Amino acid sequence: MHRTRRFLAFGSLSVVAVVFATGMRSSGKPESERAYFRELARLDGVDKPAALALARQGDDWYPSTGVNAEARKAMAITLLVDLGNMEEARRQTRAFIVRYPQSSYRPLVQGVTGIHPRPSGPRP
Numbered sequence: 001m002h003r004t005r006r007f008l009a010f011g012s013l014s015v016v017a018v019v020f021a022t023g024m025r026s027s028g029k030p031e032s033e034r035a036y037f038r039e040l041a042r043l044d045g046v047d048k049p050a051a052l053a054l055a056r057q058g059d060d061w062y063p064s065t066g067v068n069a070e071a072r073k074a075m076a077i078t079l080l081v082d083l084g085n086m087e088e089a090r091r092q093t094r095a096f097i098v099r100y101p102q103s104s105y106r107p108l109v110q111g112v113t114g115i116h117p118r119p120s121g122p123r124p
Contacts, residue, residue, distance in 0.1 A: 029061050033068055036061070040075060052079040067104075070096075074105035081112045089113050 030036040036058060043051035055076040063069055073096055080089035093115040097106060110116055 033062055037068075037071070040072075044075070044079065048079055048082050052076060052083065055079060070100050070103045070105050073100070074103075074109050077109045078112050086113065090115050 030039060036054075040051055040054050040058070043054055055072055058072045062072070073092070077089050077092050077096065080086075080092065090113045093109045093113045094117075096103070096109050097115070097117060100106065
């Protein structure tokens with residue numbers, strides 16, 4: 001019984017330490033976008049399905065334009081590939097290219113999915 005209590009206490013402290021170190025709150029939106037990306041990177045290493053869920057949740061919390069939006073979308077695509085969902089990853093890559101044609105993340109998402117649009121003909 002004492003062993004169980006120690007484990008529960010240690011487990012609770014671990015959760016508190018992770019929340020403090022990453023800047024994540026116990027529930028809801030992180031305290032900053034920087035804390036969000038730290039937690040996303042951490043989850044990428046230990047729990048890819050949770051990382052994908054967090055990447056998608058970021059779409060509700062943060063702007064849909066700018067470098068951070070591009071990074072978040074690219075991360076979601078790479079997570080889909082890591083999780084073996086190539087069909088959805090390729091679909092999202094096509095949308096990514098349309099939405100962010102000049103993104104520095106474009107080569108990354110194209111590389112992990114093999115999506116390389118054909119060049120258009122000569123411009124008038």
